Amino acid sequence: MTTTLMAIGTKKGLWLATSTDRQAWTLSEPHFLMQEVASVGIDTRGGRTRIMAGVLSYHWGPTVVYSDDLGETWSEPEQGAIKFSESDNAAVERIWQLQPDSAGRPGVVWAGCQPISIWKSTDYGEHFELNRGLWDHPHRSQWGAGFGGAAAHSVVPSPADDTVHVAMSTGGVYRSDDGGASWAPRNKGISAYFMPDPNPEFGQCVHKIARDAVEPNRLYAQNHHGVYRSDNGAETWESIADGLPADFGFVMLSHPHHSGTAWVIPLKADGERIPPDGKLAVHRTDDSGSSWIRQDQGLPKGEYNAVLRDAAGVDTLDPVGVYFGTRGGSVYASADEGESFTEVASHLPDVLCVRAAAVVGS
Amino acid sequence: MGASDVTVLIPTLLRPLIGDRSRVPLAAPSAIPLGQLLDNLHHGYPVFARRIRDETGALRRYVNVYVNGEDVRRLDGLATPVQPGAEVMIIQSVAGG
Numbered sequence: 071m072t073t074t075l076m077a078i079g080t081k082k083g084l085w086l087a088t089s090t091d092r093q094a095w096t097l098s099e100p101h102f103l104m105q106e107v108a109s110v111g112i113d114t115r116g117g118r119t120r121i122m123a124g125v126l127s128y129h130w131g132p133t134v135v136y137s138d139d140l141g142e143t144w145s146e147p148e149q150g151a152i153k154f155s156e157s158d159n160a161a162v163e164r165i166w167q168l169q170p171d172s173a174g175r176p177g178v179v180w181a182g183c184q185p186i187s188i189w190k191s192t193d194y195g196e197h198f199e200l201n202r203g204l205w206d207h208p209h210r211s212q213w214g215a216g217f218g219g220a221a222a223h224s225v226v227p228s229p230a231d232d233t234v235h236v237a238m239s240t241g242g243v244y245r246s247d248d249g250g251a252s253w254a255p256r257n258k259g260i261s262a263y264f265m266p267d268p269n270p271e272f273g274q275c276v277h278k279i280a281r282d283a284v285e286p287n288r289l290y291a292q293n294h295h296g297v298y299r300s301d302n303g304a305e306t307w308e309s310i311a312d313g314l315p316a317d318f319g320f321v322m323l324s325h326p327h328h329s330g331t332a333w334v335i336p337l338k339a340d341g342e343r344i345p346p347d348g349k350l351a352v353h354r355t356d357d358s359g360s361s362w363i364r365q366d367q368g369l370p371k372g373e374y375n376a377v378l379r380d381a382a383g384v385d386t387l388d389p390v391g392v393y394f395g396t397r398g399g400s401v402y403a404s405a406d407e408g409e410s411f412t413e414v415a416s417h418l419p420d421v422l423c424v425r426a427a428a429v430v431g432s
Numbered sequence: 433m434g435a436s437d438v439t440v441l442i443p444t445l446l447r448p449l450i451g452d453r454s455r456v457p458l459a460a461p462s463a464i465p466l467g468q469l470l471d472n473l474h475h476g477y478p479v480f481a482r483r484i485r486d487e488t489g490a491l492r493r494y495v496n497v498y499v500n501g502e503d504v505r506r507l508d509g510l511a512t513p514v515q516p517g518a519e520v521m522i523i524q525s526v527a528g529g
Contacts, residue, residue: 129494129524130446130483148478154487161486 072428074385075140076393077121078401078415079107079423084123086141087414088429092391092405095414101141108422109380111168113194115176118431122179122195124165132162134181136195140429152181152189152198158205160185166221167380168195172229182222186213186238190250201250204236209255209272213241216275216294223379224279230286235279235304242274243291243304259307261296278322278379284329288358292322292334292379299359310359315346320379321394325407326386330358333365333384333392333408335377343376352392352408368411369402380423387428395421436461436516440473443523449480460516466499467510469520484522494525 076087076095083100084107102125109124118138126132134151135144154160167182179195182188187205189198204222213220216239224237232249235256242257255272262274275294282288287303290310295318298307311317316336325331333354338346345351350373351366375398382394392408395401399418402411403426438460442450450456450473458472467489474481484495489510491497497504498521504512514520 127483129492131486131492133482146479150478150482153482156487156489159488161488161490 072387074387074391074426075112075119075121075429076401076403076414076424076426077110077112077123078395078418078421079110079123079380080395080399080419080421081106082419083107084110084125084141085415085418086121087401088140089403092387092403093412095403097415098141101144102135106164106422109165109168109181110423110425111170111179111195112425112427113170113179114427114430115170115173116194119427119429120194122168124168124181126164132165134165134168134195134198147196149197151191151196152183154200158200160187162187164219164221166223167225169225169227170195171227174229175227178227180225180227180234182225182236182238184219184221186210186220186222186241188222188225188236188250203246203251204244204253207244207253209241212273213238214273216240224276226279226281226289228281228286233286233303235281235289237276237279237291239277239294240273240275242272242276243279244272245304256300256304257307258305259300259309260291260293260298263295277320280322280324280332282324282329282332282358283326288329290322290324290332290359292319294318295340297322297334297359301358310355313360313362314353315351315364318343319377321377321382323382323384323392325390326384327388327390328356331356331407332359333382334362335382335394337376344374348372348374350396352394352404352411354408365404365408365411367409368404368413370400373398373400375400378420378422381421383423383425385426385428391426393424393426395424397421438469438514438516439519440469441519441521441523445524446480446483446522449483450477460514460518463513463515465510466497466504466512466514466520469514470510496523496525497521498523 078085083103086098087095106126111122164184171178179191297311321335323333375396385391392404401415
């Protein structure tokens, strides 16, 4: 019997939910109550299930913890998993992303942080090293801060080669072709309507990017207004917003197995960050954004909370599970690729991140 | 403790990170800067140390330190001299929502 684990990071703690059918879920008591959990990763490589969490105490600072027993116990590396050296004259403010790399790179985990920085671990997330190429990038002084802070919030390594894409708010998409040694902006075609030059080389407010599972040069991006696809590794982007009720939102998910399938959760606009008309829905494309299907079965008819950039995830089962949570503390799960949803939890604190995976090794 | 010791009061939440102690005596035969006193306090307790100060060495924004009842942010920060016999209180500020 397969057990699926869902990790729900909120503004006031982490909840874990498990299910054997992805319909009925058992919700844990809160972990790290009163601490913000903005990032969580579930790593099922190596024959075990490791949960990693980026925890922030507003008093005592940020840290990375991990559990190899589904949350029964947690470990915090004594010297800290992610920290600047003294000479960097900087301090980690928030851990926005904990992203295990592909199966072909066992042990490698990427982190995206505030201030804008990415980090790489080769020991399954116990210790990370600052990526100097991005930290020392000449554009740094021109990157800005979104409302949530200046952060590298998406790190998307390619399983096919040494390509890595990073997305930051605000700064846009950057690509490395050499495993992270050097970085160049890759935003051609993405509008930054809020800047004096609406088509700058960088400075876009990209909210989330995702890589196609089959075509590694195909990426999808949800921007601060604008939904885009690239078929050439982000050399150029084209709009795929036609057919969506709005081009604003934070979420972008790609299917873990099928090419061309992705999900977004539109919000009405920058100035009206609610589901369009208060009607919460996921929208799925199966043709790389040429058309979109509205998916709202099981979702509430009136919903005025936003879904944040990492508050959504997919598992890798067949059919794929789709999961997301709202700032109102509701969490929904679909066991059929978004065709229908069930409510897993409600009245939690603001949901900041959601990840799910089939449990292995226990 | 001796008259030349400094007593550091530990907030409840952090006591498990420093040997479950509520008060830690530190030798201070003469006045030393608060930053150096914290270095001595933190020695051997790296997780505790990170809760109090960030990687730059700065006090975390919502951590308050009082020396004999005076907020060090109104004194000389981490350079505030701590006299033998002083009481140093570490406490979280009122912050949150």
